[in-house]
Amino acid sequence: MPYQSIDELQKLLGSEVFSHTKDAKKAAGRALGTLVEIITYYLLNEWNFTHNVAIERGLAEYGNAEITHNVEFTMHPVLWRKTIDIPYTGSLSVGKILAAAGEIEGNLSPKSINLIDSRNIVKNACIIAENDAELLLAYLNSLQNNSANVTLIKQSKKPYAMFECKRVGVEEGARKGPQTIEKAKQGAYVAKTTSALQKIRNENGDIQGIIYENGVPVIKPYFALLDEIINQRPQIPDNFILSVGIVSNHGNWFTQENQNKELKVLAQSYDWLLFLTDQGLAQFITELLRTPQAPYAAVKTAFVNSYKENKKENIFTKVKIDLEAHEALKNYFHANINQIIGWFNVISPADQTVCNLQNTLQTLIQKTDRL
DNA sequence: ATGTCTCCCCTTGCTCCGAC
């Protein structure tokens, strides 16, 4: 497909979709950040990991729970699972779901929201109830013949992995993006303060990992210790958090060989840093938002309706999305998954692939689910 | 004079939650 620079596409979206805003490029950039989040969520969905995912939860700092940080996605142990069919009469409230589900242990306090509302807006990773230690989530599998197929999941509130998505554009008139903006430091701070496995440097400048076990500090080369924890031990340590950063174009960080300061800050802070290429984001925008083929037209409709002048609400986000667009996105990711994996470069760890990350997450799921 | 680095802050937008 013809490749356009993402900066050109951002300006194009600015004139096509955001012309009514005070600052069209800024608004388009803001929307591109949402797209990176959506791409990440539907990639996790295609990998069948979404039953472990919660969205925008406060992640506590390790050993300092009074400070929390909202991160895009966290992955949690699944403690219980049940799939049910519920008669569908135009919307699906928590009350209807819980009534259909029967008795659920745990003294959970229900929320008052809809998994699907009357205008067919569905919520991803929809939290329908919670208690001190657990979340109860509902996932819509399918909706047909006036019947909704829904999976109920009980997750532990304690995550073992987190994902952060970030995008920085190029200032109009500038040739390069800014360096060492606070956003990188903000991401780095969260990545470095939330896990029981902490990073330190030794006198030679090598990154070491330190983790306290029964009050005793264990220090080893970081990536060896990380591999030991994930692949060799039978259990994942309490409060261990694998951090994954997914960043989009910055204007001047092109490849693994050409890192600027900001990318280095991020690369040494996250356990995994993935770079969503301009080509990948451009393909997503072209094939789904600007000139989609018929099966994916609902994605464009949801996007345009979400950003048109005087619109009431956004129905194209990682949490709240038009049902038809949701189904179309699932189908697009399923049909194109091999190509989509190619949208990402692995910046760190060195010599790793996206499939290795998928395998790592799968291993964590197998070791932490309690089914 | 020009460009780079950094900090500060703006507008926009999302989610949650309580009042009505």
Place this chain on the structure above:
DNA sequence: GTCGGAGCAAGGGGAGACAT
């Protein structure tokens, strides 16, 4: 159910300090 405010974080822009 809806509305609006609080809290937070996104992308972006302005401007001062400094280097070249």
